[in-house]
Amino acid sequence: MIKSYIRDNEPRLLENLFSLIRIPSISALPEHHDDMLKCADRWKELLLAAGADRAEVMPSDGNPLVYAEKLIPGADKTILIYGHYDVMPVEPLELWKSDPFKPEVRDEHIWARGADDDKGQSFIQYAAFEFLVKHNLLRHNVKFILEGEEEIGSPSLETFLAQHRELLKSDIILVSDTSMLAADLPSLTTGLRGIAYWDVEVTGPNHDLHSGHFGGAVANPINVLCEMIAKMTDADGRITIPHFYDDVEELPDAERKMIASIPFDEEKYKRALDVEELRGEKGYSTIERNSCRPSFDVCGIWGGHIGEGSKTVLPSKAYAKLSCRLVPHQDYNKINELFAQYFQSLAPKSVKVKITFSHGGHGYVCPISLPAYKAAEQGFEQAFGKRPLAARRGGSIPIISVFEKVLGVKTILMGFGLESNAIHSPNENFSLDIFRKGIEAVVGFHEAYDQL
Amino acid sequence: MIKSYIRDNEPRLLENLFSLIRIPSISALPEHHDDMLKCADRWKELLLAAGADRAEVMPSDGNPLVYAEKLIPGADKTILIYGHYDVMPVEPLELWKSDPFKPEVRDEHIWARGADDDKGQSFIQYAAFEFLVKHNLLRHNVKFILEGEEEIGSPSLETFLAQHRELLKSDIILVSDTSMLAADLPSLTTGLRGIAYWDVEVTGPNHDLHSGHFGGAVANPINVLCEMIAKMTDADGRITIPHFYDDVEELPDAERKMIASIPFDEEKYKRALDVEELRGEKGYSTIERNSCRPSFDVCGIWGGHIGEGSKTVLPSKAYAKLSCRLVPHQDYNKINELFAQYFQSLAPKSVKVKITFSHGGHGYVCPISLPAYKAAEQGFEQAFGKRPLAARRGGSIPIISVFEKVLGVKTILMGFGLESNAIHSPNENFSLDIFRKGIEAVVGFHEAYDQL
Numbered sequence: 001m002i003k004s005y006i007r008d009n010e011p012r013l014l015e016n017l018f019s020l021i022r023i024p025s026i027s028a029l030p031e032h033h034d035d036m037l038k039c040a041d042r043w044k045e046l047l048l049a050a051g052a053d054r055a056e057v058m059p060s061d062g063n064p065l066v067y068a069e070k071l072i073p074g075a076d077k078t079i080l081i082y083g084h085y086d087v088m089p090v091e092p093l094e095l096w097k098s099d100p101f102k103p104e105v106r107d108e109h110i111w112a113r114g115a116d117d118d119k120g121q122s123f124i125q126y127a128a129f130e131f132l133v134k135h136n137l138l139r140h141n142v143k144f145i146l147e148g149e150e151e152i153g154s155p156s157l158e159t160f161l162a163q164h165r166e167l168l169k170s171d172i173i174l175v176s177d178t179s180m181l182a183a184d185l186p187s188l189t190t191g192l193r194g195i196a197y198w199d200v201e202v203t204g205p206n207h208d209l210h211s212g213h214f215g216g217a218v219a220n221p222i223n224v225l226c227e228m229i230a231k232m233t234d235a236d237g238r239i240t241i242p243h244f245y246d247d248v249e250e251l252p253d254a255e256r257k258m259i260a261s262i263p264f265d266e267e268k269y270k271r272a273l274d275v276e277e278l279r280g281e282k283g284y285s286t287i288e289r290n291s292c293r294p295s296f297d298v299c300g301i302w303g304g305h306i307g308e309g310s311k312t313v314l315p316s317k318a319y320a321k322l323s324c325r326l327v328p329h330q331d332y333n334k335i336n337e338l339f340a341q342y343f344q345s346l347a348p349k350s351v352k353v354k355i356t357f358s359h360g361g362h363g364y365v366c367p368i369s370l371p372a373y374k375a376a377e378q379g380f381e382q383a384f385g386k387r388p389l390a391a392r393r394g395g396s397i398p399i400i401s402v403f404e405k406v407l408g409v410k411t412i413l414m415g416f417g418l419e420s421n422a423i424h425s426p427n428e429n430f431s432l433d434i435f436r437k438g439i440e441a442v443v444g445f446h447e448a449y450d451q452l
Numbered sequence: 453m454i455k456s457y458i459r460d461n462e463p464r465l466l467e468n469l470f471s472l473i474r475i476p477s478i479s480a481l482p483e484h485h486d487d488m489l490k491c492a493d494r495w496k497e498l499l500l501a502a503g504a505d506r507a508e509v510m511p512s513d514g515n516p517l518v519y520a521e522k523l524i525p526g527a528d529k530t531i532l533i534y535g536h537y538d539v540m541p542v543e544p545l546e547l548w549k550s551d552p553f554k555p556e557v558r559d560e561h562i563w564a565r566g567a568d569d570d571k572g573q574s575f576i577q578y579a580a581f582e583f584l585v586k587h588n589l590l591r592h593n594v595k596f597i598l599e600g601e602e603e604i605g606s607p608s609l610e611t612f613l614a615q616h617r618e619l620l621k622s623d624i625i626l627v628s629d630t631s632m633l634a635a636d637l638p639s640l641t642t643g644l645r646g647i648a649y650w651d652v653e654v655t656g657p658n659h660d661l662h663s664g665h666f667g668g669a670v671a672n673p674i675n676v677l678c679e680m681i682a683k684m685t686d687a688d689g690r691i692t693i694p695h696f697y698d699d700v701e702e703l704p705d706a707e708r709k710m711i712a713s714i715p716f717d718e719e720k721y722k723r724a725l726d727v728e729e730l731r732g733e734k735g736y737s738t739i740e741r742n743s744c745r746p747s748f749d750v751c752g753i754w755g756g757h758i759g760e761g762s763k764t765v766l767p768s769k770a771y772a773k774l775s776c777r778l779v780p781h782q783d784y785n786k787i788n789e790l791f792a793q794y795f796q797s798l799a800p801k802s803v804k805v806k807i808t809f810s811h812g813g814h815g816y817v818c819p820i821s822l823p824a825y826k827a828a829e830q831g832f833e834q835a836f837g838k839r840p841l842a843a844r845r846g847g848s849i850p851i852i853s854v855f856e857k858v859l860g861v862k863t864i865l866m867g868f869g870l871e872s873n874a875i876h877s878p879n880e881n882f883s884l885d886i887f888r889k890g891i892e893a894v895v896g897f898h899e900a901y902d903q904l
Contacts, residue, residue, distance in 0.1 A: 028761030212847030295668030309480030
């Protein structure tokens with residue numbers, strides 16, 4: 001029944017999704033403030049149209065959240081569905097094959113910023129909800145909460161959750177914002193990495209200098225910043241911050257075996273990225289490195305003369321955005337303190353270093369013994385024709401651990417993305433086939449959940 | 453006589469200088485192409501007005517050059533005056549206290565891009581020439597050549613010189629484009645450093661990746677670029693390129709003693725730059741390091757997410773502008789080969805590195821036994837009341853060695869800048885007092901030159 005519903009309603013469903021995508025709700029850029037409000041309003045309209053009893057845009061300390069609910073008389077269980085309506089910046093724009101905010105269907109894929117992360121995925125939850133309401137199939141309460149600051153680290157969410165504990169009361173949280181191992185390897189995410197993110201500024205001389213008159217005599221803050229960054233990892237690819245690994249648990253052999261059994265074609269992976277070699281911590285496989293081990297990445301760097309031409313300058317300042325992916329049990333607050341102390345200690349006296357903690361999030365582990373996890377397995381099996389693998393993933397959704405801390409509720413990560421979807425990158429896309437299967441899987445989840 | 457001439461004519465002289473400064477002739481930025489032509493035309497007008505017999509804007513492979521001459525019947529000597537009418541970019545614009553292209557006089561200084569480098573300094577030569585012509589005091593021929601590509605490495609000058617050897621025939625070349633040790637320490641520049649400048653591009657994966665999904669598994673080109681840059685110098689501040697120092701001559705003890713005798717207040721120098729410590733090659737004094745020893749500076753770096761916000765990206769590319777200051781006898785072509793081979797060798801297989809040689813220039817040494825050098829000493833002594841010191845400087849004017857190579861003529865570096873003039877930086881400025889003394893010193897030079 002759900003298959004024919006999707007077929008019959010697809011043009012309308014896509015048009016509704018596109019109406020969300022067309023709003024450039026980039027939370028990182030202050031000039032898009034009005035778009036955040038527009039996007040929240042559009043979600044409210046859609047949720048009411050789908051059959052929510054109530055939907056409203058609720059203020060927070062930052063961008064507002066959208067709350068909606070459908071309460072079923074006599075129901076004793078409540079599912080809280082979380083998604084986010086904000087998206088990442090789109091630069092470099094010249095690499096996009098079509099306008100990131102004019103969604104297009106080409107080659108059976110949707111192409112746009114947010115096609116996957118997280119408008120497309122949230123919309124899968126939405127479409128399944130619409131189907132269940134219209135056909136009177138819901139046997140439990142459903143609540144939606146959509147936030148507008150996920151891509152900037154959800155600075156206002158924790159306070160919001162604490163203020164609305166009663167409203168958000170639920171038995172399980174359902175989130176579609178992760179990806180599967182591959183289109184033919186459906187999987188549920190059972191672990192996420194945490195994150196800590198910093199802005200650093202290195203100041204040498206108090207103004208830009210002529211590199212001829214001063215070069216060799218005065219510390220160049222770019223040279224120094226590069227040296228400091230280089231010292232952050234050792235020859236084995238391990239992070240050198242003292243005590244960084246104190247709370248990192250070694251992977252149990254059983255889990256390493258499970259990971260090793262995941263079909264993974266390293267040559268294909270390298271070809272897709274066009275790299276001759278991969279790189280990371282010694283002693284761990286590629287999948288272990290990008291999902292179960294911490295990492296250190298420079299997400300941005302700038303200083304001196306940028307772009308065309310050849311200015312001979314010894315600049316006053318150099319900047320970088322640094323981040324560590326963390327694993328469960330690593331506390332980002334503790335890591336922040338360790339990092340700040342260590343990074344500062346790497347600086348010679350010839351420069352001044354300013355470190356600003358931007359945001360952090362804890363990792364997460366979902367026990368596969370939860371009834372809701374089993375319901376998700378059944379939903380996936382129904383839609384994809386095979387039992388999903390349980391996989392830890394490398395991304396961070398800091399709010400998942402916040403849900404657990406503030407609301408005391410576990411989350412099922414029922415994500416339908418693929419690595420090829422290019423989220424956070426130019427030409428983000430989403431497969432229509434998986435979009436359809438996703439809706440089917442979520443409907444299957446709701447049905448199975450009632451029977452457990 | 454020259455003192456009263458300057459006093460009486462200063463408003464007109466400054467207005468003429470300002471008419472040059474107001475044209476934003478930034479050679480590094482293609483959008484200023486028309487300004488280059490405007491600035492060349494303005495120089496031509498001014499030179500004719502000052503009494504040149506002939507002045508014209510002459511084409512080259514790049515921006516045109518301005519040529520002018522005043523031939524004195526019966527004269528057997530010719531002085532060729534070189535200057536440049538192009539200026540450096542002005543970013544970061546927000547640090548300027550007044551518009552870089554709206555020259556202002558405040559606190560007895562001219563404030564503007566080009567106030568010193570090199571519109572202000574070239575204009576000193578111009579004003580002295582005007583005075584000598586008007587008062588019929590010239591006893592030798594004077595030729596002017598003003599180029600529009602000095603700040604981008606003079607790519608067209610060598611060909612131009614080779615094509616116009618006869619026109620540019622001269623006995624000595626006079627250049628005001630260097631600086632003095634201090635306002636109360638007049639000096640003539642007897643040595644310059646060479647330069648080699650590169651653009652490098654490091655490519656990791658073929659598109660920007662999500663740092664959560666790939667961080668730890670795939671080489672981040674920014675991390676790698678930082679590591680490569682860090683390896684370019686060792687713990688003693690020496691450049692690690694193999695054979696880099698092969699042609700670097702150790703400073704003779706006599707010269708080190710002379711340098712050590714230059715009054716230099718290191719505490720004041722650090723205070724002016726607001727740095728707690730200086731930094732550079734071990735075993736050499738600050739003045740030695742910034743004038744007689746090679747250096748390695750990153751002049752620009754960029755990659756990933758720049759500016760506001762906190763994008764969690766593992767970028768595809770990272771870029772840097774790298775430069776080495778060289779000393780006399782180091783051949784920038786040889787250094788370029790050594791650098792390219794070494795830098796490439798620093799790259800792990802997980803990235804691709806593209807190195808583009810941007811430009812280079814040889815160092816220069818001026819013998820203090822030249823008659824023209826002695827004439828310059830006399831001019832300085834007349835204007836500043838003390839004999840100028842002979843000092844090697846850290847900047848590069850690659851064309852000085854090109855003059856010697858192509859025209860076979862030595863250059864006297866009669867520069868009037870000060871480090872506090874902030875050339876290539878925001879708030880470039882030039883002292884009116886030194887501007888006046890400079891004109892007087894150049895008039896003194898011309899007069900002394902005829903008597904030698």
